[in-house]
Amino acid sequence: MKTCYLSKKMSLILFVFLLYGNFSFGQCWKQIEAGQMHILGIKTNGTLWAWGNNSAGQLGEGTEISNFVPARIGTDNDWSIVAVGRAHSLAIKTDGTLWAWGSNYSGQLGNGTNTDSNIPVQIGTANDWSQISSWETHSFALKTNGTIWAWGQNYNGQVGDNTTENRNLPTQVGTETDWAGISAGYSFSLALKTNGTLWGWGNNGSGQLGDGTTTDRHTPTQIGAENNWASISGGFQYSLAIKNNGTLWAWGYNYEGQLGDNTNESRYSPIQVGSETVWEKLDAGGYHTLAIKADGSLWGAGDNEYGQLGDGTNINKWTLTQIGNETSWKQVSLSSEFSFALKTDGSLWVWGYNNSGILADGTITHKNVPSPINCPFGSGVAEIKPTNVKLYPNPSHTLLNISVENDIILNMDLLDVQGRLISHHTVNKSHTQLDLSDKQQAVCFLKVTTNKGSQVFKVLKE
DSSP states (O other), X not given: OOOOOOXXXXXXXXXXXXXXXXXXXXXXXEEEEEOSXXXXXXXXXXXEEEEEOOTTSTTOSSSOOOEEEEEEOSSOOOEEEEEEOSSEEEEEETTSXXXXXXXXXXXXXXXXXXXXXXXXXXXXXXXXXXEEEEETTEEEEEETTSOEEEEEOOTTSTTOSSSOOOEEEEEEOSSOOXXXXXXXXXXXEEEEETTSOEEEEEOXXXXXXXXXXXXXXXXXXXXSSOOOEEEEEEOSSEEXXXXXXXXXXXXXXXXXXXXXXXXXXXXXXXXXXXXXXXXXXXXXXXXXEEEEETTSOEEEEEOOTTSTTOSSSOOOEEEXXXXXXXXXXXXXXXXXXXXXXXXXXXXXXXXXXXXXXXXXXXXXXXXXXXXXXXXXXXXXXGGOOOSSEEEESSSXXXXXXXXXXXXXXXXXXXXXXXXXXXXXXXXEESEEEEEOTTSOXXXXXXXXXXXXXXXXXXXXXX
């Protein structure tokens, strides 16, 4: 996307636009979750946003059209927690109800069918759901009464009901009521009990269950005898955990060095990573790991082919390496080849693989350092309803036509996906054209102001 130098005058125009326009550019994110090729986020105002691949309706906005700019999903503002699978999405509202959408061929939506849905559908009528987690094609959740429920693909026993049959309705895992935390990995599941013990079930071909074997488990199996586990994260055939003394532990597949133990040897039981006692947050991705220390610093290990570690290189790291020198990180969420993270101020940062534009920065350029993504539209692109303004053709290779019926276009502002002003145009006509020939292939936004008001449109440059 072509940008321009902002003079003092142009900066003033941009400031006025930001103050009175339909955009919001503060730090606004509460939670972010990265899937294989789609992203979900909740803003601090409780609204739900999504972008990325949408082949199975996993964005939840009513179509199967992919969108690589954050778009608001529906009009509700009571979303609390989100989780992302391969091509499906889960969410809990503040009232404790559970919702799902996207791909459903293995029953991963949990609505009793195997039919995809491109809008959120409520799962049952229960209103006591407290946690959700998903990876690939199985889902599971925790209720406030301490019970665990799972559904979806079950070839490796990842549902935990002592079968290998897929389930399209939430199925209770055992009868126990003392579960405290959950995390789904690739075809396996991890869980914590209130007594601090660690449990796993499902696929175990690389030792990702940590029980010292490579044997699949179809029911929850305790990992070791320790009772001081505090948090867990399942990735692609490997697992991470933090104990309540702040130590970091890892096990499972390690070919890219993602366990951070300075080897590429798989581990079949938990091993401590380093000797520090300062770890607080972590996330296991495809082949790379990110973790946050108590001081807010960010650290990574493993595959770095596309810069997904964010350390400014494309070199794999076999030990945890600090990412930059900032100390305000609070959450990380990883896919196989890219990373998303939030800072304490609610700002969103992205890096790694970007061929499809998944990083939502308006480019298809990989990033090997964290790059900021400003807040999307305050009202949401999906809510903007065209009235008498017409844009065509869109996508456009050269000239974009803009016209209104019975009104006058006063001016237009072309902005990139970060909200930065590319160009301002004074029009005073009912029809005009915008030359896109010098713009790179990307997404941008056009604010059209007429004598009846303003509208914002997404513009695609071929």
